Amino acid sequence: MSLLRRLWVSVVVAMGVVLAGSFGVSLLTARGYFEQQLSAQAGDGAVSLALSMSQQSKDVATLELLIAALFDGGHFRMIRFTDPAGKVLIERVQPDVADGVPDWLPALLPLNARPGQALVSDGWRQVGQVTVEAAHGYAHRSLWRGCLQLGSLMLAIGLFWAVAVSMLMGWVRRPLDEMAEQAEAIGGGQFRVLEEPRVLELRSMARALNRMSERVRTLFAEQAGRIESLRDEGSHDAGTGLLNRAAFNGELRRVLSDPDVPPGGCIAVLRIADLAGLNQKLGRVRTDEWLASVASTLQRSLEAGDDMALGRLGGAEFGVLVPGLGLGEGRALLERACGAVAALDLKIDDTLRLKLDAAAVAYRRDDTPGDVLARVDSALMRAEVEGGIVAEPGGSPLPIPAPGEGGWREMLEGALARHDFALAGYPVLDREGRLVHREYMLRLPVEGAVLTAGQFMPAAVRVGLAAACDLEAIRLGVDLLAASAEPVAINVAPRSLTEAGFLDKLDMLLAIAGPNAARLSIEVSERGLDASLAGLESLVEVLSRHGAHLGIEHFGRQLAALPRLYALRLAYLKLDGSFVVALHENEGHRRLVKAIVDVARGLEVVVYAEQVHCAEEWAAASLLGVGGMTGPEASRRQLAG
Template structure:
């Protein structure tokens, strides 16, 4: 006889029948049973949410209720224990119905015996365990052995159902590794995989046995913290997770210094539905990453307000695309030596029906999150190319730079779209430039390099925008085909002093670019002193409020016909918005 008893729930409202079952189980020669008797439907319904049994013996008739209702409830909550139904009815149709609803077996009461119960219970448990094992394998991350997104969401739904019944709280924690792609790119994907496996193992050891850990994609992990008493409990666990995961990681003869960013959402404060809690934990993670590597952040009222605003902006953006409410403004790029316009950067503005002009700082992050940035980016490219064509018809045209988001670059049709647009508007080589952030280069890798090479061969310029604000910039200069570097305005202006904010950085960037044969554009030039310093450092091209704010296409056209002999356009009021 097995040393460990098999635990069972016997749901039976007839005492005489229960005693018969109890006596039959006690006669077993192979197994020891520990059973609990329930004679009420509502108590049985509550018991299914508990975790103190291995099988269920269920009487089909329970007063005004039937066992069919409990089977359906068990299916909804995805009960992992087998249910064996007993009934005095001899009906093949009922047998078939119960099996379809998830019953593991069907036993007529008049045939109940120790041997029949032994065989039925053992087979039901073994079959259920095998089914569960197969389902677990399908829903497990093959690299780390952790759960995947599907099983994490299932665990969340079950935990939420329990918490609603017991009044307990829980927390959803999102984590991802800071700068993980740099490790993949510099040391190889095999090292990245080993690191993910190590992180998964550390994470599983760090949390409590009652918590559930999953890897839901890439370097992103999730933890479900069940039965939480207070926010301070969550803080203690999260800080422990951060400490453990940030320990030096020995991987493949390398010792990696890593940090994690963490976002947290709480039940029921931040939501009562699994997908809502996951969305808010993800928003908190995004906020955490924006504050710097290695930090954590709870979902807050501020993020809630931003979420609501974002949903409203998303709705309005969809309407704006349909009603063509966008407009391109153009900020002149100036030759500081000749005071002549040498090009423009196209900057999108949103003209709302009430006359408000919305800055891209407000709506572009929302467009990225909801995926509309691809459609908006297509509109910007099309409009800029059409503008080049129109200006060329007037006999006076300058190159236009267009910003491209990382999300656009991942769109499979991006390269074809750009080349088609260039062909449609007969854009001559050198008249269109696309600007990429370092973030775009970080996320895209070798596939992007091939696409950029094809664009460059078609005569389209490639520039890195906001240079110096990302990671591993020098490697990108080596790995990607580039024509220009744009020095981020935070290094040029941004303090009360008239000169350059970070002269050592601007000097280094200019020197590096010159050594590589790349042109440099300084952004955010606001004072004569900044202009003079940049010229001394060897920079020739700039854009900024010293000359012009972004201006409408009509104003830009008029500027093209004006000879720029002095910075008389400085602080022009004809523009709008920010750079």
């Protein structure tokens, strides 16, 4: 029983005791009053009768008439006339009945009224004695009515008091509940501030909780800021704020091995020649400032999106990586960037001419990072000799002839109608190599080949069928849950969460899964989420109704969103593969991963690492507290096990 309920019961019991005591005292007082009245009535009747009998003839008939007249006209239960020797000469008695009074009342509250007595005389001679007892019935009736009236009043007062105490307890309990909710919210990463209650004793407690909420909010913000600083320190160039060479190479490795991104794209490098001459003419400080201006100009001219990576590869060499971009579009983008950089005013003399060398190379998923970088370097050397921009084509990223927009629509709609899609699974293992869950991605068999999600999903987005493809993947995942006991994770595009009807259809699919839905995780990529995490709250409501889980993949950009993600009951997050590249060799990335794991552990969120390629990266991630791994190394270990 809660403290407030005990207090409420104590107050009500105390009030009940007070009212019961008041009721008892009132009844006893009323009984005493009625006993006095009955005694007075009996005494007055005896005196009056004795006086009448003393003045009349003393024959028995006359005396009997006088007694009968008093007995019939008054409320008496007995009148007796005795001679001086005590012999009863005349006696009139009637039963004392209290109509409408329960039998227990006279037994519980008997009226002990004294009988009235008076002497009858004939001159100076005593003739006898009159004894009169008043009837108790009407007194008991009056006492019973008084009990009912007083009891009703006491009951009304008691009920009113109980209601008043309940309202008072509710008034006191409301700020207590709000403070309890605030404490729960702090644990859930929501830092609310309460209005201080009017209850004086609770005001200091609410003030302390508000201070704690603000303090925890500040600590989380400071921790997120330190993590972002570690991320920038380990993966960004200090002078320009762009990705450093290691981080850029990590992004390249990720897009070449991640089946969830477009299978082809363009990588371009822009080099400003004679950096030493610039240093000599401008000085180191002004040259660094100019390079920072070049970086800002490149960012503005390239309009970098979520999937584009822009980095400083060293000196005055800048790299651009754009998954899904064709070589022609890449060349146009590079020309725009070169024009913007060339337009910068160096404010130096005319003896130093700015020379830009640029090269663009197309890649496809089958390529290795070393081969792609070697081809870029070779194309850049040609650009230094030939001048201008060199563009080197690569193989087609599609195993089939590329259809137009209409062809894509027809192909995807037909595949959805025929349920041609299939799922490809990739294991997620814990540090000891045990299966955590199997992550499935959508595949489309067509013309003897199999298209990955990265190959057909951009077209699905363009023709408005991305949400339908995600629902098909979930439908296939529900079928897998029924056929296997393994936990399943399905990727969903963030833009699908805001599509009309998507969540309703997801709800129906999870209802079909029944209890198996507890083994299903829906993963959303951080790359497509905006700062407000649009759609996630509604998704979590649907998932929680069926016991399913939410995971975030490719995590690493929105570090400050961790507390808000925890408030959405996030089950796990997968650390972006670019932070795992050569983790055993990169001290900056190790500090960053350790900080993310520590914050996530404090929020009870499990961290997994994506794109783990080798045993050294696996060991490094395990030492840092990462809960599980996915990628080529995880697949090798499962096959070996």
